[in-house]
Amino acid sequence: MTPATVTQTVFLVDDDPGALRSLSFLIQTDNLNVESYQSAQAFLDQFDMERSGCLVADVRMPEMSGLDLQRILRERGSQIPIIFLTAHGDLAACRRAFRDGAVDFLEKTQLDDQALLNLIRTSLERDLAARKASRGQHELLPMLQTLTDREREVMDRLVAGRTVKQIATEFDVSIQTIAKHRTKLLEKLKVENDIELVRMILGVAATK
The missing domain is CATH 1.10.10.10 (Winged helix-like DNA-binding domain superfamily/Winged helix DNA-binding domain)
Structure with missing residues (x-):
C-alpha cells in the first residue's frame, strides 16, 4: 500500500509582487516547487485539490482576504495546510485562522527565513500524511467488505x-x-x- 512518489508544491498568494518574488526565491533555494499568485481568486481559479502541497498566504489582500480564501477552501473540502503571513498584528484574524485549522500565523516584520522553511517542510509532510491516510481509507473499505x-x-x-x-x-x-x-x-x-x-x-x- 505504498503510494507512488508525489510531487509537492508550495503555493504562494500575496498581492505584493515584491513579497512574492522574495518568498519564491527563498523557497526555491530549499529545492521546493513554487507557484505564485497575486490574488486569492487567481489561486482558486487554478487550484486542483488533488495536488499535494501547502499554501503560504497573506492575510490582507484586496477583493478576497487570506482568511476568506481559507474559508472557501474548507467549504470545498480542501484540507491543504495553510501558513498565514501578515504585516499587521491582528489578534482577531489570528484566532479565526487557527480556529479554521491554520498551521501558523506569522508577522512579516519578525519573519525568520529558516523557521519559515522548516514550517513549510512540516506542512508538506502533514499534507502527504493526510493524503496517504485518505488513500488508506479508500483502499481498505473494499477489502473489508x-x-x-x-x-x-x-x-x-x-x-x-x-x-x-x-x-x-x-x-x-x-x-x-x-x-x-x-x-x-x-x-x-x-x-x-x-x-x-x-x-x-x-x-x-x-x-x-
Missing part, C-alpha cells in the same frame, strides 16, 4: 490484542478453525502478520 462475518469478528479481536487460542475459547471452536479464519483474512487484507493488521486498521481509524 470481502470478509465474512466470522472473519470480521476474528479480525476485531486480533486488533484488540486477543490470541488465536483466546478467540477459539470465546467462540467454542478449535484453534485450527480460528487459525484458518486468521490466515484467510490476512490474505484478503494483503498483510503479512498481526502487527501489519493492527497498524493498518488502527492507523486508518485514527484519521477518521
Whole structure:
C-alpha cells in the first residue's frame, strides 16, 4: 500500500509582487516547487485539490482576504495546510485562522527565513500524511467488505490484542478453525502478520 512518489508544491498568494518574488526565491533555494499568485481568486481559479502541497498566504489582500480564501477552501473540502503571513498584528484574524485549522500565523516584520522553511517542510509532510491516510481509507473499505462475518469478528479481536487460542475459547471452536479464519483474512487484507493488521486498521481509524 505504498503510494507512488508525489510531487509537492508550495503555493504562494500575496498581492505584493515584491513579497512574492522574495518568498519564491527563498523557497526555491530549499529545492521546493513554487507557484505564485497575486490574488486569492487567481489561486482558486487554478487550484486542483488533488495536488499535494501547502499554501503560504497573506492575510490582507484586496477583493478576497487570506482568511476568506481559507474559508472557501474548507467549504470545498480542501484540507491543504495553510501558513498565514501578515504585516499587521491582528489578534482577531489570528484566532479565526487557527480556529479554521491554520498551521501558523506569522508577522512579516519578525519573519525568520529558516523557521519559515522548516514550517513549510512540516506542512508538506502533514499534507502527504493526510493524503496517504485518505488513500488508506479508500483502499481498505473494499477489502473489508470481502470478509465474512466470522472473519470480521476474528479480525476485531486480533486488533484488540486477543490470541488465536483466546478467540477459539470465546467462540467454542478449535484453534485450527480460528487459525484458518486468521490466515484467510490476512490474505484478503494483503498483510503479512498481526502487527501489519493492527497498524493498518488502527492507523486508518485514527484519521477518521
